[in-house]
Amino acid sequence: MKLLEFLKKEFILFKRNKKQMGIVIALPLIFALIYTLMFSFSSVNISLSICSLDEGEYADMFVNSLTGNFKVNYFKSNDSDNCFNLIKDDIVKGYILGLRMPKDFSSRLLNYTSPTIDLFIDNSKPNLGFFAQSLLTSSINDFNYGVISSAQETLKDNTEDIKRDLEGTVNMLEIIKPNIPSVTQTYFDLFYSNVNAYKTSISTLNNFNLEFVVKPVNTNLMGIFMGNNNKGFSFSVLYIVLSVLVIVLLSSMSIIYDKKNNFIIRLRAGKNNLIPYIFSKIIFFSMIGFVIFIPSFLVFLMDNAFFNINIISLITSIFLISSTWTFIGCIIGFSSKDDSSGIMISIFIGFLVLLLSGLFYPLEFLPQAVKYITMILPTSLHTSMLNNALIFNASIPDMLNIFINNLYYDLILLIICIYFLMKPIRN
Amino acid sequence: MIKSFINFFKKEEAIGRNKALVVKNLSNVYSGKKFLDNISFVVYYGEIFSIIGLSGSGKSSLLKNILGLYPKSSGEVYFFGKHPFFSKKMVGYCHQDDSFLPDLTIMENIELFSSINGIKKEIGIKNGIEFLKKFRIEKHKDDFPNKLSGGQRKRLNIVLSCLHSPKLLILDEPFAGLDYFNRRLLWDFLTDLKNKGVSIIITTHLLTEAQEYSSRMLIMKNGKKFTYGTFSEIREKIKFNHLYYIRFNRLGKAFFEKLKSFCEFKKIKIIYTYKRELQFALENLEQKNKITSFLEKNKQNYVEISTSEPSLDEFMLVSI
Numbered sequence: 055m056k057l058l059e060f061l062k063k064e065f066i067l068f069k070r071n072k073k074q075m076g077i078v079i080a081l082p083l084i085f086a087l088i089y090t091l092m093f094s095f096s097s098v099n100i101s102l103s104i105c106s107l108d109e110g111e112y113a114d115m116f117v118n119s120l121t122g123n124f125k126v127n128y129f130k131s132n133d134s135d136n137c138f139n140l141i142k143d144d145i146v147k148g149y150i151l152g153l154r155m156p157k158d159f160s161s162r163l164l165n166y167t168s169p170t171i172d173l174f175i176d177n178s179k180p181n182l183g184f185f186a187q188s189l190l191t192s193s194i195n196d197f198n199y200g201v202i203s204s205a206q207e208t209l210k211d212n213t214e215d216i217k218r219d220l221e222g223t224v225n226m227l228e229i230i231k232p233n234i235p236s237v238t239q240t241y242f243d244l245f246y247s248n249v250n251a252y253k254t255s256i257s258t259l260n261n262f263n264l265e266f267v268v269k270p271v272n273t274n275l276m277g278i279f280m281g282n283n284n285k286g287f288s289f290s291v292l293y294i295v296l297s298v299l300v301i302v303l304l305s306s307m308s309i310i311y312d313k314k315n316n317f318i319i320r321l322r323a324g325k326n327n328l329i330p331y332i333f334s335k336i337i338f339f340s341m342i343g344f345v346i347f348i349p350s351f352l353v354f355l356m357d358n359a360f361f362n363i364n365i366i367s368l369i370t371s372i373f374l375i376s377s378t379w380t381f382i383g384c385i386i387g388f389s390s391k392d393d394s395s396g397i398m399i400s401i402f403i404g405f406l407v408l409l410l411s412g413l414f415y416p417l418e419f420l421p422q423a424v425k426y427i428t429m430i431l432p433t434s435l436h437t438s439m440l441n442n443a444l445i446f447n448a449s450i451p452d453m454l455n456i457f458i459n460n461l462y463y464d465l466i467l468l469i470i471c472i473y474f475l476m477k478p479i480r481n
Numbered sequence: 482m483i484k485s486f487i488n489f490f491k492k493e494e495a496i497g498r499n500k501a502l503v504v505k506n507l508s509n510v511y512s513g514k515k516f517l518d519n520i521s522f523v524v525y526y527g528e529i530f531s532i533i534g535l536s537g538s539g540k541s542s543l544l545k546n547i548l549g550l551y552p553k554s555s556g557e558v559y560f561f562g563k564h565p566f567f568s569k570k571m572v573g574y575c576h577q578d579d580s581f582l583p584d585l586t587i588m589e590n591i592e593l594f595s596s597i598n599g600i601k602k603e604i605g606i607k608n609g610i611e612f613l614k615k616f617r618i619e620k621h622k623d624d625f626p627n628k629l630s631g632g633q634r635k636r637l638n639i640v641l642s643c644l645h646s647p648k649l650l651i652l653d654e655p656f657a658g659l660d661y662f663n664r665r666l667l668w669d670f671l672t673d674l675k676n677k678g679v680s681i682i683i684t685t686h687l688l689t690e691a692q693e694y695s696s697r698m699l700i701m702k703n704g705k706k707f708t709y710g711t712f713s714e715i716r717e718k719i720k721f722n723h724l725y726y727i728r729f730n731r732l733g734k735a736f737f738e739k740l741k742s743f744c745e746f747k748k749i750k751i752i753y754t755y756k757r758e759l760q761f762a763l764e765n766l767e768q769k770n771k772i773t774s775f776l777e778k779n780k781q782n783y784v785e786i787s788t789s790e791p792s793l794d795e796f797m798l799v800s801i
Contacts (some may be wrong), residue, residue: 059596063585070584316580320641323548323574324597325566478511478551 056327060334064308068338074304082296082346086353089292090285100189101125103144103174104153105137110160112201119197141174151175151186163201198268206264213260220253285359289351290440291411294375294433296346299404301339301379302386306396308335309387318475328475332468335384336377343376367443367453374460375436381467388474407433432463499526500562501649501680502547507556509546509704516542518705520556524649524697527678529671531691533797534701540684541577543701544653548574560649570599573647575638577654577684579626587613587622590641598645605644612640615670632663639667643674650674652683656690668694688793700796712793719799721750723763724791725772730782732757743775752798762791762799 068074102124106113109130117128127144131137134154141152152174156162162169173190175182227246234242312318321327355361383400390396410417410428417428428434439456442448450457502524509517517539524530532540545551547558549565560568581590588606595605613619616636621629626637639655650671656664664687671681672694685691691698692712700707700715708715716722737754744751744761749768753760763769769788776783 056596056599059593059602063582063589063593066589067582067584311582315582316576316578317582319550319576320574320580320594320597322550323569323572325569325599327597478545 056330057334057337060331061338064334064338067308067311074307078300078304078342078345079349081300082350083353085292085296086289086350089288090353090357100151101127101144101149102151102153103141103149104128104155105141106130106155106159107132107134107137107157108155108159108161110164112160112163113155115200116155116159116194116197119200120193123193138174145174145176150182151190153190166205199265202264202268209262209264210260213256217253217256217260220249220256223249224253285354285357286361286445287441289354289359289361290437290444293347293350293440294436295404295408295411296350297343297375298379298407298433300346301342301376302383302403303397303400304342305335305339305380305383306386306390306400307393309384310390310393310396313387314392322475328472332384332471332475336380339380339383340373340376343372347372361444362447364443364447364449367448367450368440370450370457371436371439371443371453374457374464375439378432378436378460378463378467381464381471384471385467385474388471388477407431412437432460435460435463500524501526501560502682503557503559503562504547505557505559507543507546507558508554509542509551510554511551516551516704517546517553520699520701520706522699522706522709524680524682526648526680527675528697529675529681529683529695531695531698532682532684532701533686533688533691533698533793534684534707535797536686538701539704540701541653542704544574544651544682544684548572548651570645571648573598573642573645573650575642575650575652575655577657579634580638581626581641583626586625587618587637590626590637591622591644594641595644600645608644608646609640612643612670613637615673616640616666632659635659635663636667639670647679649680649682652681654684654686656683656685656687664690688797692793698793715796716791719762719796720764721762721791721796721799723766723769723788724795725761725763725769725788726786727759727761727783728786729757729759730784732759732781736779736781739779740775744772747771750799752795758786760795760798762795 102120104117104120104126106117106128107130113130117126120126127149129140131140137154141149141154145152154172154174156169156171159169159171173187175186224246227242227249231242231246321331382403386399386403387396390399406427409415410420410424410431411433417425417434420428435456439453439460442453442456500523504523505521507517507520508515520543532543534540542551546553549558549569558565560572562568565572582593585593588609591605591609592602595602595609598605610619610622613622616633616639618629618633618636618640621633626634629637635655635658639652642652643650652671655667659667668690671683675681683691683695697709697711698715699709708718710718740759741751747768748764749772750762751759752762761768761772766788
């Protein structure tokens with residue numbers, strides 16, 4: 055009875071707070087859209103400004119190999135400084151990368167020595183350099199392969215010629231062998247053996263693969279679960295981050311609202327109100343958890359992520375995840391003096407979880423001290439809970455251990471919440 | 482620990498009149514500071530009981546301790562002879578600040594607070610509308626509370642505390658900031674409740690009105706019980722039966738010190754001084770003669786403004 059009235063109150067307040075509703079509906083959509091788009095970007099929209107100091111054919115070939123993948127502005131100049139200035143102008147206008155090709159670009163390639171291209175970026179943008187260089191490196195693979203293949207052909211042709219000449223020489227020597235005087239026989243044998251050795255060496259050189267020199271070992275990345283369903287797995291992490299940001303913030307604000315309006319004093323002055331009050335918050339914010347889930351999940355589905363869902367486990371997981379973060383939000387609300395400190399702590403926790411979620415940086419590569427912090431946070435537990443329910447079709451008995459571990463968290467947090475609710479009100 | 486466990490099930494012995502509230506030796510110490518020091522009093526059925534004292538004297542702290550909003554360091558509290566855990570349902574509390582949700586309409590607040598107070602929604606609504614009518618804010622029932630004036634909001638606060646028809650109503654500073662009309666409305670409402678047998682505890686600074694409407698009172702000073710009882714009992718205890726008010730033509734510092742020593746010796750209290758005006762708390766009129774003869778002996782020119790029976794306001798001056 056009381057629980058329903060408290061829930062009703064939460065719904066009415068939520069309905070009347072349009073900004074709050076906006077956050078709950080828009081934030082998951084925006085997050086999911088940005089995240090999915092981030093992983094399906096096309097380099098065609100990335101603009102390159104290329105200035106060549108070289109008039110040779112390889113420079114044009116190099117630029118042609120990039121025009122399919124990038125939007126290219128290509129020009130030539132004789133002056134290196136002028137080249138730099140033109141590239142700088144383009145970057146200021148919005149070009150992402152600038153390339154200055156050296157005067158000896160073609161000649162060095164023809165002489166089988168590597169030329170160096172200057173790569174210019176807007177260094178006021180962190181991470182752009184690393185990202186741009188890796189993108190360009192992968193894009194010039196075809197050109198590099200073309201150069202290597204051409205060098206391979208030349209090598210093969212030359213060695214073939216030498217091999218043929220040496221075979222002719224050996225045949226000739228075999229013809230004249232019987233007529234060699236005994237005095238010079240020793241020298242002849244030595245010469246004959248040397249020529250045979252050259253022939254063998256040149257055969258080896260003829261079979262030499264230049265691609266092997268450049269890349270002796272190849273790798274092929276494959277996920278062990280359901281092929282390469284990276285998007286499916288990343289949805290779980292994204293959902294956890296979203297629920298932390300939204301649920302912690304809203305539940306802490308809701309407690310601060312109740313405190314500010316002396317609602318909690320009224321509750322405490324009455325009888326048996328505290329447990330229904332806490333549970334109404336849990337149920338309400340679990341519903342918010344579902345509201346966050348649906349739009350972001352649909353965006354991922356549209357982006358070809360695939361799932362193998364166990365509905366009951368999924369509902370239980372969302373309920374448990376939401377309840378943990380609601381408890382944390384409530385504790386923040388109880389311990390905050392006012393709205394601003396509540397928002398500050400909620401955002402702090404939200405960003406901490408975002409950074410330590412593994413969404414942008416793998417947890418495995420974090421220093422040990424930071425790993426300890428991730429162990430305290432329930433995020434890893436929540437991620438594995440969602441992955442099991444969403445991707446591995448795990449049933450409740452399969453996930454019982456994870457659920458029980460989460461319940462330990464919830465129990466501790468519930469005790470802390472009740473402690474704060476019972477704390478003396480000194481205002 | 483064992484004592485608190487026993488107290489939990491203990492019942493207050495029923496002696497004499499029926500008691501709505503019994504407070505025994507209540508103390509509260511927080512961070513080494515004593516907020517309440519060994520306070521005991523009783524509130525009977527169907528009376529208005531006022532707790533008065535200067536700001537910071539511990540009135541609100543006392544109410545919060547009684548209701549369990551602060552953990553008491555020692556002492557016992559009984560509502561209707563039972564531990565608060567078993568009897569809190571019969572108590573209504575109204576905080577000194579607004580304590581309703583501004584984003585719910587008045588009727589929605591009434592529905593919610595009915596549930597908090599453990600009664601059926603229909604009963605709460607029926608009672609709520611009746612109280613809104615009494616407080617003349619019924620036409621605003623579908624409005625949000627921020628549309629109400631300060632006085633109307635105070636009245637709404639009290640309505641929300643009474644929805645479950647409590648047998649004991651505890652109101653913390655219900656008259657603060659109210660004009661005469663609103664105060665009158667509230668006093669009439671409280672008197673109605675009292676006549677129906679409801680016990681009411683209020684904290685207030687409006688001493689004259691408290692004296693007029695409440696049957697007994699507790700005067701607090703620095704977290705301690707200064708005095709307690711009916712107004713005449715308090716007057717008896719303080720021995721303050723006459724207020725003597727005079728104005729000097731000229732009052733020198735040296736003579737004022739001399740007068741103070743004289744009064745101290747004769748056990749006469751100077752309760753108020755402002756420029757050349759002085760007020761004396763007298764037990765009997767003989768003390769007045771002693772003062773006048775002392776002034777005449779010292780050739781002091783003065784004018785008598787009044788000699789009257791003291792009001793509760795003047796009693797408060799004695800308690801400072």
